[in-house]
Amino acid sequence: MTTTDLKIDGGSFRDREGRVFYRDDRVFRALSASALEDWKALSETDFFRRTSADGRLVATKPAEIPSADLHQLSPVWVAAIEHERLPFISYPYEWCFGQLRDAALLNLDLVSEALDEGLILKDSSAYNIQWIGSRPVHIDIPSFQRWQPGMAWVGYRQFCQHFLYPLMLTAFRGVSFRPWLRGALDGxxxxxxxxxLCWRDRFHKGVFSHVYLQSKLLTMTAKSTSSLKTELRTTDLGAEIIKRNLRGLRKAIKRLDPGSKKSEWSSYAETHSYSETDEAVKRDFVDGAAATRRWRLVWDFGCNTGTYSRIAAEHADYVIAMDGDDQAVERLYSALRSEGNERILPLVLNLADPSPDLGWNGKERxxxxxxxxxxxxxxxALLHHLAITTNIPLADLVRWLASFGAHIVVEFVRRSDPMVERLLLNRDDIYHDYHLIEFERLIEKRFRTLDRTTxxxxxxxxxxxxxxxxxxx
Amino acid sequence: MGFRIPILVAIALGFVLARPAEAYLDANTGSLLIQLVVGGVAGLALVGKLMWHRITGIFRSDDTENDDN
Structure with a gap:
């Protein structure tokens, strides 16, 4: 093996004690001498065995990477571990409220349980949580370090910025946290x-201390020349102090609610006026197409509450179910979570404005x-929204679909359909390209039609x- | 209201820690402090201890500076 086989991950540079790299399709993490000691301590605990077995911690084992190869990446790396490869990487600004809340609770539980065995999470980044379907998984092994009295939970503020405040923003103010997290990776x-927040919000559990008081104290102590962190190391700051904070945060987060349960699209599957026969024809068509082979990865654009994602999942290893309507995704996530589904990952994504490259050098996310x-x-039932609601030319839409190089099951909703009529109700009809005949002309250039039905x-x-x-x- | 005392203690400690400085920015001091404030009796006792250290340290630090010089 040569170092050219090793590909460094562009987004794992913040913690200087470990770095993710890839070889072929396998995921490794290089460790510094200090991180190696922490890994050894972690791997010998019941906590590690328990959380690896129940899937809350990513499956990890020591890796046989020659030290010369590691040294060529950087002289600080002395060992490597190998992680289970996850089916897909998603980011908190693509999650629904329930996902961010469950990820937050997982983080709190891991800090608390790790403390029982002399370990702590040194950071609490939401990006350290990933998903296997509806199951949240903590993926950053070097985040666990040995704990001793006098060490505070340094990740607390990051936890507030990545989890607590975004959840409170939605729960108290009814504002989506996703644009905020996408706008600032540090939360x-x-x-x-x-x-x-308004003054009334201060009466909600946790707001006064975790928001108001913390912001005031941060301002007041911003110019402090002494390190409280170092000073605390000389004290007997015990695990119980940290755990009390964790319990308080857990209670505050458990109470948070995403607010309105219904949106235009979240109850669409029950409220639309289409006949059962039409729906059955559509289900059979999707099932027939999906059943033509086994698919490694299916993306369901505009999944709504996941009816067709579920059909596709019967013929696929993994399905990413995406929709711009957060309430529809919330419903899907809640259902998948309660049934323990690990094959469908629901994400909130506006396909007219999908997640871009973000962070340092545009490579972090x-x-x-x-x-x-x-x-x-x-x-x-998606293209008419993109073409009419967001004004994307039909030719661009077909080019975009073709750019994935994938098989596609696509529905063209004609102008005679009540949904299109509704979209055009209060608009000037500038959509001269939006016709079935034009759509068929465009797809003929890039696709072969395997099946078609009306x-x-x-x-x-x-x-x-x-x-x-x-x-x- | 049970949380008044911790709040007053925390604000008082904030003032003590907020001595003017020209060195580096330590934005996390307030966050560490809150963890103690919400950390129950043990946390508050620690806040009290730190406050006492700080207050007595104001007098001690002058001596140290003199020693260094």
């Missing part, structure tokens, strides 16, 4: 969040298409498409 600062390539895409009295047409680049001999 919402105590000072900012204190300004966002990756844009959606750079994270993986789907083999099959479902795009059902539903809803001819107002909707379903296509199963194969990309020409892949499918042609």
């Amino acid at each position: 919402i600062t105590p000072e900012e969040f204190n300004r966002l 990756k844009a959606l298409p750079r994270r993986d390539r789907p083999e099959l895409i479902l795009s059902l 539903t809803h009295q001819g107002s909707r047409v379903l296509f199963f498409l194969e990309p020409i680049e892949m499918g042609s001999p």
